[in-house]
Amino acid sequence: MGTTQVLFWFLSVLALISAIMVVVSKNPVHSVLWLIFVFFAISGHYILLNAQFLAIVNLIVYAGAIMVLFLFVIMLMNLNADTEPQKNKWLKIAGVVAGGSLLLVLVAALKHADMKNQLADMGSGDIGLIRNLGLTLFNDYMIPFEITSVLFLSAIVGAVVIGKKD
């Protein structure tokens, strides 16, 4: 096992454990903090794939901005472990069964997929570097990129309209 593999296993285990803790935690604030750990682990995976830009933007946007808003909402609504509604036992069992079935379907679907030829380059590919990403984005995907920016603009306008009192 090389350094890359050690890091890969470490990050994968971290991501999975944190993701499970997000679901299991009783306190919503703890859930959000575990979710931040998940984002860190995923960013680590991006760095292993040599996609540094994606890694850091994932941290800035998700862990740095969106999760802060989550925390804002949870703190302002004063959600605690006590206020968390206790679900019915049968509902919990149904949830576990449904989740397990979904996992089964995913495994079955991916079992015969051609994985050997689809392996990602570990630490060698240069498509994720900021220069190549920019060139691709502004040459090959110019129109979709601009349309996305219009989408964002409409989202901002929508937020302003909703935010107005009268």
Added chain:
Amino acid sequence: MHELLLQFDWLLLIEKSVLILIIISVSLVIAMYETYAERKVAAVMQDRRGPNRAGPFGLLQPLADGLKLFMKEEIIPASSNRLLFILGPGLAMLTAMMTSAVIPWSSHIEIGGKTIHLQIADVNIGILYIFGVVSMGVYGVMIGGWASNNKFSLMAALRGASQIISYELAMGLSIIALLMMTGSLSLKTIVEQQQAPGALYNFFYQPLGFLIFLVCAFAECNRTPFDLSEADSELNMGFHQEYSSMKLGFYLFAEYINVFISSAVMSTLYFGGYDIPFVNDAALGQHIGQNWLASLEALSLIVKVVAFIFFFMWVRWTVPRFRYDQLMNLGWKVMIPLALANMLGTGFFILLRGH
């Protein structure tokens, strides 16, 4: 297991560890003496003497303060969330320290034929890394304020967090204008571009961008006039009201480390970093040897940083605190439009020069 151990580049690991150790120690010592300098600067501005009891000129005052903080009784409120309460100051310190990893402190030194770059990591997304860490800085404040289980702390934490994320936007926009000129996100490359013979410092091309960055840096560090999260008259002591002993010390200390690091970032981005002003560094290097040059360059950066730190303190003891709505208006209605205009203007000029 043996093969695994052999695959690591141990020499690089040792080199970087020593470098990290030195930089962290230097940051801590500088932050320590910033507390002393802050009180001395305040004293001079208010026509007082300032601390002068501990040691000559009161130079041992930071040590005495540190000892006091360590010796004080540590109180963790019974109704607080214990784990997060302890995590808060730790996170504040961690995020304050982490930024120093991408700042080039000097060019390089040669020891026994081996070239050692005086920068922990020259990643090609250096500036974005700084933004990433800055955006993490919110959590120290928020988690600490929430875990204290005190209304004042929570209010202050929310204020602080919304202030930090508001000013982050203008800061990012002001940097984009700079990046359009340099064409690189690596801090080392940015310094080398400014160091080249005949090149001016970025400040002269981006005065407005620098001004915006400076104001946002004040806001990000929670320094006066933007220390709304510590407004005593409204929120008692702010988000660290429930903290005592060294945990409180960590919060206060993190602020000073942030001041130091943001001074270093501003020097690097806009004032040539480790470049020695008015001197052709490469020619000087051939004259006195690379190692001496690197030391002089590090000294040059430190001088610039100290000048910025003094500026931080100067402003703190001159300008009164903003009201909260004024702060938000300044951030969203002045800083962001200005930064956008600056970005468009820079783009226009670059286009004009390209044709």
